[in-house]
Amino acid sequence: FKGNTITKDDMNFILSVKNQEAKPWDYAITKTDMVIRRLQEYEFERKEIYNFDLLEQLLVGGNDNVKLELFFKQLADENITSWKFIDEFIDRTNHINEFIKGLARDWHGMWWYITQQNTITYDRQLHYLCLLLSNIADADIHDYDVNNSMKEYFENHVDILQKLQEQVSAEKITKVLLQLKPCFRELNVEGLQDTQVLDTVCDNDMYKINVFMLNTLIGFKAPALIDDFECQPYTVVVKLGDSPISHYIHKNIKQYVINVVLKQDALKDESEHILELFKRLFENNDDEVVLELVKRETFKVDDISSVLSDFMEDNSDEVKVVWQALLEHGKLEVSWGNIRTYWENYGFDNCINKFITDNVLSLKDADKQCCDDEFISELIKDNLSENVYKILLPELHMNDFNVKLSDIPKDNLGVMVRCRYFAFSIDRFKELRKLDEVLAVKYISLNQNISVKNIDESFMDRKLLRELLVNEDITIHNKNELLRMFAVNYMNAEIAEIMNQAELSITKDIFEVAWNCLELG
DSSP, X not given: OOTTSOOHHHHHHHHHHHTTOOOOTTOOOSSHHHHHHHSOGGGGGSGGGOOHHHHHHHHSTTSOHHHHHHHHHHHTXXXXXXXXXXXXXXXXXXXXXXXXXXXXXXXXTHHHHHHTOTXXXXXXXXXXXXXXXXXXXXXXXXXGOGGGHHHHHHHHOTTHHHHHTTTSOHHHXXXXXXXXXXXXXXXXXXXXXXXXXHHHHHHTTOBOOSHHHHHHHHHHHOGGGGGGTTTOHHHHHHHTXXXXXXXXXXXXXXHHHHHTGGGSSSXXXXXXXXXXXXHHHHHTTOXXXXXXXXXXXXXXXXXXXXXXXXXXXXXXXXXXXXXXXXXXXXXXXXXXXXHHHHHHHHOSOHHHHHHHHHTHHHHHHSOOTTOOHHHHHHHHTSOOOHHHHHHHGGGOOOSSOOOOXXXXXXXXXXXXXXXXXXOOOHHHHHHHHHHOHHHHHHHXXXXXXXXXXXXXXXXXXXXXXXXXXXXXXXXXXXXXXXXXXXXXXXXXXXXXXXXXXXXXXXXXXXXXXXXXXXXXO
């Protein structure tokens, strides 16, 4: 071999290809360009063609592109030998970008193949990913995301953006993200040098709504709010204002509440923001989530009518359940105004009755301006306990008491009589006597001065006279008056004995009638 001809070693390589007797990949070739010329195109489809010097020469501009293309196609066959050659060559070549571009052009599944090899370390995979991303056109990225392998790789590695920035420009990473649209469950951003990348993730909703991601992104976008995020996760969203984060959350509000808000231990969102959150959830028919928030949030509603009243007409039953939850979990200010509002919509039921019972002492001293006659009359006819009525009725005065006594539960009526809730009248006594004789006598005794003056023959009888004369609450003066008016007509031996034992004042007529009764007796 003389002059510009190939060397003996070069010729041996050519013969090894032709005879399909492979030489080592690092076998030295001197006249590489001439060796390439002597080899036929079909021979570039054989594994024996694998040689580092030969491929390096092919990558130099001006070489036979057909033979290089055949070389690339063979390397892209996903054969383990081909991959080993690629993995060694990539660390030796001076034309890495040309190599990756050519290989990727013929092998769209290259990244998929890499991710399926357990022997390739994470750092080595990242090296290939950076090379691939740097050498393919932005518009072609989807072509290399075979089986979502690239998108999922981004999603499954929390430090992916940190790692990529070491070898890939922020502009390129941004374009890749916009093409792949990954959805990060977790992401470490410490040391991320260019905010453009994280802005892209944040502004294009490329994340799962969970505590970790929201904590990361709010800390990035609004660091002044991050200290409040744990205890006020929704108030922080409101304070973010018109931002991509708040828009994304509001589009997925139920998911945010379940995955973020309810994951916190001590919730103390501002009351006005909680009520706004209730409305958003109700608009999405997520009333069950509202109930969970009522339990978990630390807040108090001043006015129950501010809670979901806009939904009352079409969702009355659902709103009732929420209002009841407010009552049951102590999330409503104790006031007659709130009780009246509940009553106007749902009447008195077990839930509002328990609320009244549990807070009876507070209600005793609370403002009662809203308690008109209609409301009080319905409360009187309710089934609260006797002890509750004993506390409340003396404080709840009606301007015009016109409730039928027969409509009032017997225990309630007893409380009303004993606290002299309504004034004495003959008609009311007659009505009361039909319901309860003992209570009627009590009614007279508690109002004895006026009742004795108004008693007449129309409702007096011997039994009533006896009851009044033995009643310890009736004064001697009033008993004497009763004797004077009715003793002659209703005297019998028992009344005469009572009269005598009580040493009541009697007239001659009364004495004679009594004496006769005793003689007959």
